[in-house]
Amino acid sequence: MYNNYSMVDWCSSWALVGGNVICVSCMKWQTLSEAHEGFPHDLTCRVKDELTRYPWVELHQILDNDRG
Numbered sequence: 001m002y003n004n005y006s007m008v009d010w011c012s013s014w015a016l017v018g019g020n021v022i023c024v025s026c027m028k029w030q031t032l033s034e035a036h037e038g039f040p041h042d043l044t045c046r047v048k049d050e051l052t053r054y055p056w057v058e059l060h061q062i063l064d065n066d067r068g
């Protein structure tokens with residue numbers, strides 16, 4: 001499910017700041033230690049149903065795929 005999802009796409013939805021991953025739509029954030037918990041979007045976040053609930057896991061997959 002990650003094969004066609006590039007780093008560019010990931011970065012259009014998420015940002016890494018100070019060791020946290022941030023949803024660029026609602027600006028909520030999650031630490032790496034919470035990687036396997038669902039991402040805590042704001043209730044009003046417009047993209048929360050479109051994005052993965054596990055952005056850290058998805059980033060890991062992208063990096064693994066790009067590294068080959």
Ligand SMILES: [Zn+2]
Nearest residue numbers: 023026041045
């Ligand atoms: Zn959000």
